[in-house]
Structures are given as structure tokens and as C-alpha cells.
Amino acid sequence: MTETVSRRITLASRPHGLPKPENFQISDVELPRVADGEVLIRTIYLTLDPYMRGMMEDAESYDDPIPLGGVIVGSTVSEVVESRDPSLAPGDIVESYVGWQSHAVVPAAHLRRIDPNLAPITTALGVLGMPGLTAYHGLLKVGLPRSGETVFVSAASGAVGATVGQIARIKGCRVVGCAGSDEKVAYCLDDCGFDACINYKTCGDFEAALREACSDGIDVNFENVGGPISRAVMMQLNEHARMAVCGTISNYNATDAEMVPDNLWWFIVRRIRVEGLLVTDFAEHDEAARAELASWIEDGRMIYRETIVDGFDNAPVAFNRLFEGSNFGKLIVAVGDDPTKG
Ligand code: NDP
Numbered sequence: 001m002t003e004t005v006s007r008r009i010t011l012a013s014r015p016h017g018l019p020k021p022e023n024f025q026i027s028d029v030e031l032p033r034v035a036d037g038e039v040l041i042r043t044i045y046l047t048l049d050p051y052m053r054g055m056m057e058d059a060e061s062y063d064d065p066i067p068l069g070g071v072i073v074g075s076t077v078s079e080v081v082e083s084r085d086p087s088l089a090p091g092d093i094v095e096s097y098v099g100w101q102s103h104a105v106v107p108a109a110h111l112r113r114i115d116p117n118l119a120p121i122t123t124a125l126g127v128l129g130m131p132g133l134t135a136y137h138g139l140l141k142v143g144l145p146r147s148g149e150t151v152f153v154s155a156a157s158g159a160v161g162a163t164v165g166q167i168a169r170i171k172g173c174r175v176v177g178c179a180g181s182d183e184k185v186a187y188c189l190d191d192c193g194f195d196a197c198i199n200y201k202t203c204g205d206f207e208a209a210l211r212e213a214c215s216d217g218i219d220v221n222f223e224n225v226g227g228p229i230s231r232a233v234m235m236q237l238n239e240h241a242r243m244a245v246c247g248t249i250s251n252y253n254a255t256d257a258e259m260v261p262d263n264l265w266w267f268i269v270r271r272i273r274v275e276g277l278l279v280t281d282f283a284e285h286d287e288a289a290r291a292e293l294a295s296w297i298e299d300g301r302m303i304y305r306e307t308i309v310d311g312f313d314n315a316p317v318a319f320n321r322l323f324e325g326s327n328f329g330k331l332i333v334a335v336g337d338d339p340t341k342g
Helices: 051-055 121-125 130-143 159-170 182-191 206-213 227-234 265-269 279-298 312-319
Strands: 005-011 024-030 038-047 076-083 093-096 103-107 150-153 174-179 196-199 218-223 237-245 273-276 306-310 330-334
Touching: 005 103, 005 312, 038 093, 038 121, 038 312, 076 121, 093 121, 121 130, 121 330, 130 159, 130 218, 130 237, 130 279, 150 159, 159 174, 159 182, 159 218, 159 279, 174 182, 174 206, 182 196, 196 206, 206 227, 218 227, 227 237, 306 312, 312 330
Parallel strands: 150 174, 150 218, 174 196, 218 237, 237 273, 306 330
Antiparallel strands: 005 024, 038 076, 038 103, 038 330, 076 093
């Protein structure tokens, strides 16, 4: 039987600063019939990621902006409802990139089958999905940490940050992070095995706290936030340090953000290598990375945390939790029944 109606959330207007409910429109649309090579999928979970904010801007980026009236982009974990492709059958669980919609008809070739026995299926959006792969590739291929070095990561309790910290620990590094609440700091220290973690909101003089936590300086900075935290970290980078620039979430809602830093002198003084990274550039290594991340979960060396918000229509409001810091770990919206749960 074919579901014919999909609920979708589109971009009604471009946000100025933090997105507001009126920037989004929720509507129900009829879906086309499933053609040969296509499948009908039903969304179980959809992901909320910081990069989506950038795609709501009409500005130069690494991808085209979402057009006005376009569905908000993003990955989902979905169930195949109907298939007209031999590679997938009803009941299969897949990862898609159909964005904020409850159902979709898509080519089977655009989907990745998820093994529900590997780990809970939500992990396909988190530690075994795009954020986990970002941490893995970004740290190991761009940060190039060596055993005994100090790795610093900002937004340390988040989907990317907590994974970075744990990989660095597995690789024998000293791991220091910063996060925005005592609960998040405790999670990094007690559960993820960080050597030090600073509550940047309550520590007072962040630079002094960082100096104390990183008495031998910093060899790898995994940059997630930008702004004042980033400047303080840069000043404590050792000679020949590496900066893996992954994100600058502190200015995603800024209305006057500068694109280019104005003084590069310090990078000469310390011979620092700065490299921006984009997870999709490493796609050919995703399967190997995912297998290693899964093996670390299996043997207990890697843990993860998720915040799951109920209800498709809550996605726009829940999205802002990323910028307010009220998510804790991977932020996910539960849209429909999860058949893998007993
Ligand atoms: P998180 O799960 O870490 O959630 C975002 C967190 O960022 C918040 O919980 C908050 O944590 C922190 N934050 C928000 N605003 C600020 C601020 N002004 N100053 C400091 N911290 C802030 O998100 P992700 O793990 O999904 O993403 C982390 C970063 O990685 C983002 O910058 C994202 O854009 C980037 N990214 C880049 C990719 C790439 O390919 N380059 C791919 C995936 C992610 P707290 O409470 O600790 O402040």
C-alpha cells in the first residue's frame, strides 16, 4: 500500500540571526507514485545539525543554499514502505538525505542500508553517521595527532566533540575540552575520559583556565566554535601545531560575521598549519571509519549521547537548541514509530 501524503517543513524566509518559527512553513503534499528503481520511505528519525543554519543563508558556501520554499535539508533514518528496486525491501532501515519530511519517494541508489543489529539506528545520524565521521576524518587525517600530544576540542560534549575527544584518547593523546555546563564537563571527564575540561561559561578568565589545563601547550586544536574561545586556544598552540577547522558555531547566527581573519602573524611565529575540513571530502573512507567507530563502541572504548525530541512539527524550535547549548550530544527528532524498539 502506498502512503500518498508527506508532511514537510520548508524555508519560508531567510532567518536574520537565530531562526524563528515564521522562517519555516509546515505543509502536507501528495507524493508521486513509486517508479521503477525507486522506493517510498517513512521517516523514523531526522537529524538537526548546525550546518543547516548556513544553508538557510543566501551566501557563498561549500554547497548551494536551500531555496525559498525548499525542504530543509538533512539526513534521516527511515523505513522502506514500498520498493520497486531489487536492492531494498519493505521493512529495511535506510539512511537518506531527504531532509525534513515525513515520507519521500527516492531512487534506491540514494539510500544507504543500515544494519539495526550493529547499534541503535539513531547512531546512523550521530556517532556512526556524519558527526562521527567528521570527528574521525577531521582528527586523524587533518589534525594528525601523535601519542603524547595534547589535543584540544571545543563544544566537547557534542556529537562531534565527544567523539573527537575519545578518538584522541584512544590514540594516546592528552585530551582537553571546553563545554557550556557543569553537567557537560562532568560527562567529558567522567564518561568520555578527557584529562581536563573547562566550563567556558563559568570559569571566569578562559585564557588562564586554558593555560592551567594545557601546561605543555596545545598540539592539535579541533575547532568547533570559533570566536573568543578559538582566539584563546590559538595563542596556546605549540610550534608546528595543527588546527583542524571543523566549525565556527559561535557565529552561525551572527549578522556581521567576518569571513577572513585579519592577522595571520601568529601562524608564522608558531608555524601553525590551519586546514578547513569538510566531512564529505573523505567519503571514500567512510565505510572503514564507520567500522572502526563501531568496533570501539562494541569494545566499550567509545560512548555516545543523544538528545531525542519528539514530534516532527517541533523540528524548527528544537533546531535552536544547538545554538543555545540546550542539546546534550547528538540532537535528533523522533518522527515516527521505531520498529527496532521492542
Ligand atoms: P553539537 O552537538 O556540539 O551541538 C552544538 C553545541 O555547540 C552546543 O550544544 C553548544 O555546546 C555549542 N555552542 C553553541 N553556540 C556556542 C557558542 N556561541 N560558543 C561556544 N559553543 C557554542 O554540534 P555538532 O557536534 O553537530 O557540531 C559541532 C561543530 O562541528 C559545529 O560547528 C558544526 O558546524 C561542525 N561540523 C562541521 C562539519 C564539517 O564537515 N566541517 C560536519 C559536522 C559538524 P555548549 O553547551 O558546550 O556551549
